[in-house]
Amino acid sequence: VLFRKKTVWIDSIANAEEISKSGKLAKRFSDIWLTQWKHLTTEDGPEYLGSII
Amino acid sequence: MIFVTVGTQLPFDRLIRFIDDWAFKNPNINIFAQIGESDFVPTNLEYKKHLSMNEFNSLFESSEFIVSHAGMGTIISALLAQKPIVIIARDSDLGEHRNQHQKATLNRFTGVDGCITCKDEVELDYAMKSRKNFKAGAANSKNVEFSNKLATRLNIK
Numbered sequence: 001v002l003f004r005k006k007t008v009w010i011d012s013i014a015n016a017e018e019i020s021k022s023g024k025l026a027k028r029f030s031d032i033w034l035t036q037w038k039h040l041t042t043e044d045g046p047e048y049l050g051s052i053i
Numbered sequence: 054m055i056f057v058t059v060g061t062q063l064p065f066d067r068l069i070r071f072i073d074d075w076a077f078k079n080p081n082i083n084i085f086a087q088i089g090e091s092d093f094v095p096t097n098l099e100y101k102k103h104l105s106m107n108e109f110n111s112l113f114e115s116s117e118f119i120v121s122h123a124g125m126g127t128i129i130s131a132l133l134a135q136k137p138i139v140i141i142a143r144d145s146d147l148g149e150h151r152n153q154h155q156k157a158t159l160n161r162f163t164g165v166d167g168c169i170t171c172k173d174e175v176e177l178d179y180a181m182k183s184r185k186n187f188k189a190g191a192a193n194s195k196n197v198e199f200s201n202k203l204a205t206r207l208n209i210k
Contacts, residue, residue, distance in 0.1 A: 014155075016157040016158055020154075032206060034203075037161075049199065050198055052194065052195060053132065053192050
């Protein structure tokens with residue numbers, strides 16, 4: 001939560017083998033931390049809720 | 054017409070050099086390339102550094118197939134438009150990008166209908182020779198489905 005607003009990080013679909021460096025940095029500021037590739041999910045996140053294609 | 058694109062972020066001299074050379078050897082084939090801030094200046098094809106959205110869309114639509122860096126924007130556009138796309142990844146060891154994520158993209162789209170993935174210029178040359186056999190892939194945008202799931206996850210109605 002930043003400025004009393006929920007924050008979401010959606011990592012670019014271009015990161016198919018590991019989450020981006022920016023994504024890793026953004027994790028601690030994100031209420032919901034997402035990847036667009038199912039195989040990149042782990043217990044500690046990121047989560048997968050689908051992708052744009 | 055063959056439409057070649059390197060995307061908006063970075064030049065990709067290795068691809069444009071290859072295409073220019075290929076165009077020299079295949080003078081009867083119409084090629085248009087979007088080359089970015091390339092150091093290399095092509096002499097055998099029509100090109101522009103950058104394109105407006107309209108120019109890009111119209112060239113994309115009128116092309117038989119696309120030749121591209123492994124950029125997700127172009128790959129998604131090709132799948133949605135059902136255009137075959139020949140893909141070659143930028144190599145960060147050659148200074149063509151910040152890291153090797155384009156190689157990861159290339160691997161992920163290898164074997165996907167409509168995507169002709171090439172590891173290097175040799176494979177690219179081979180792909181161009183087999184262009185008569187290219188088949189278009191197809192995909193639907195999942196934007197709506199994705200945003201609905203996210204809204205549910207966020208408890209937004």
